[in-house]
Amino acid sequence: MTGDRLSILKNLEKLAPFGILLTDNALTITGWNEWLQAHSGYGADQAIGHKLADLYPQLRERNLLARFGEALRGKIQFLEQSTYEYLLPMAPDLPGCSFPHMQQTAQVMPLISNGRIDGTLTLIHDVTDRVLRDCELQQAAQREKAARDEAESTIYASDELLALFSHQIRTPLNAILGFTRLLRGGKLDEKSSERALEIIERNTRIQVRILDDLLDKVRIMNGRLNLKKQALDLRAVVQGALDAEMPNAQTKGIKLERRIPEEGLLVHADHKRLLQVVTDLLSNAIKVTPPAGRVSLTVRRVDDYAEVVVHDTGRGMVAESLPFIFDPFRHPEPQAGKTENVQAFGLAIIRRLMDLHNGTVVAESEGEDRGSTFTIRLPILRKTDEGPGENRPQAGSNETVRLP
Numbered sequence: 001m002t003g004d005r006l007s008i009l010k011n012l013e014k015l016a017p018f019g020i021l022l023t024d025n026a027l028t029i030t031g032w033n034e035w036l037q038a039h040s041g042y043g044a045d046q047a048i049g050h051k052l053a054d055l056y057p058q059l060r061e062r063n064l065l066a067r068f069g070e071a072l073r074g075k076i077q078f079l080e081q082s083t084y085e086y087l088l089p090m091a092p093d094l095p096g097c098s099f100p101h102m103q104q105t106a107q108v109m110p111l112i113s114n115g116r117i118d119g120t121l122t123l124i125h126d127v128t129d130r131v132l133r134d135c136e137l138q139q140a141a142q143r144e145k146a147a148r149d150e151a152e153s154t155i156y157a158s159d160e161l162l163a164l165f166s167h168q169i170r171t172p173l174n175a176i177l178g179f180t181r182l183l184r185g186g187k188l189d190e191k192s193s194e195r196a197l198e199i200i201e202r203n204t205r206i207q208v209r210i211l212d213d214l215l216d217k218v219r220i221m222n223g224r225l226n227l228k229k230q231a232l233d234l235r236a237v238v239q240g241a242l243d244a245e246m247p248n249a250q251t252k253g254i255k256l257e258r259r260i261p262e263e264g265l266l267v268h269a270d271h272k273r274l275l276q277v278v279t280d281l282l283s284n285a286i287k288v289t290p291p292a293g294r295v296s297l298t299v300r301r302v303d304d305y306a307e308v309v310v311h312d313t314g315r316g317m318v319a320e321s322l323p324f325i326f327d328p329f330r331h332p333e334p335q336a337g338k339t340e341n342v343q344a345f346g347l348a349i350i351r352r353l354m355d356l357h358n359g360t361v362v363a364e365s366e367g368e369d370r371g372s373t374f375t376i377r378l379p380i381l382r383k384t385d386e387g388p389g390e391n392r393p394q395a396g397s398n399e400t401v402r403l404p
Contacts, residue, residue, distance in 0.1 A: 019124030071120045077108040103128040172203035227270040234265040241278040257296040265306040266381040281310040288314035317365040326351040
């Protein structure tokens with residue numbers, strides 16, 4: 001190498017904002033610029049005169065030493081970050097960087113003097129900042145796409161839900177309107193009139209229930225729901241739900257089984273809301289169970305928790321629908337040929353109410369037409385928590401809960 005070229009290279013080594021590595025034909029390091037000293041942790045005196053493979057044995061392990069052999073045979077090698085990530089292991093400069101090593105691109109080329117190859121020249125560029133920006137842009141694009149897809153899915157699902165909700169409102173309204181016209185027309189005898197009034201009353205209650213569910217959903221969406229928690233015997237709450245739903249079970253010819261322990265199970269809960277949860281689960285089980293089917297309700301203690309298990313022999317659920325059964329905007333479609341009408345918002349409200357009671361609700365099914373099991377779980381109120389009148393419901397405190 002001529003004196004002028006050597007002088008230029010020495011100046012470049014000092015000023016270059018990238019790594020410059022020189023070796024001879026035996027791949028012994030002959031040049032190690034200031035950039036490499038600053039980033040590699042090796043001073044020039046620690047690197048120059050040493051074999052490249054001895055200083056960085058990883059090059060042989062990663063099959064990168066062969067690139068220097070190719071350069072000694074006259075070929076220029078380009079090592080892209082996307083393929084190799086880095087040539088020489090160095091700590092990244094950027095604070096908080098998630099990469100364990102500086103991301104690099106490198107060029108390994110023959111060093112030619114007087115027409116002969118007498119070593120290699122390697123240029124190493126730090127591209128960590130660029131790679132991070134690219135990653136952030138890709139992640140931002142993915143997040144934007146996911147948000148757009150979710151928004152489109154939510155809009156579609158909400159449209160479907162509104163259609164279902166509209167159907168739920170129209171069905172009882174049509175029954176009420178139809179039988180009201182018959183009664184006003186005086187075309188029904190006494191027995192038929194009594195039956196018509198029963199149907200009108202039942203469908204009016206359904207309407208009230210649908211509107212209550214809608215109001216609860218609005219309260220949840222607005223982030224406010226009032227609870228009046230007190231010490232309750234879970235058995236009494238369950239019995240209230242059984243008393244309310246027994247007529248519906250008898251009307252459909254469904255056998256309603258109960259397993260309630262003799263020992264009390266005290267929980268800290270809002271009586272109205274907990275009764276709503278158990279009644280809704282029981283009502284839904286009766287709705288989806290065909291005539292002559294069976295619905296069972298079991299109350300039990302499991303460690304420090306009280307459980308209410310509602311099992312039916314109805315239509316069941318396919319495995320794909322179970323993860324979304326409590327999601328109001330991804331409510332599973334009714335199965336073909338099935339006409340049972342479960343409340344659109346009911347299960348979502350049940351899950352929220354159980355969250356507010358520090359409890360859980362789980363749905364299980366072995367598949368279509370193999371029944372379903374819903375289990376709610378609540379912490380048992382300990383004796384030390386009960387205070388005076390431990391076996392009696394205590395005056396409930398108004399508690400406004402802000403939902404996340």
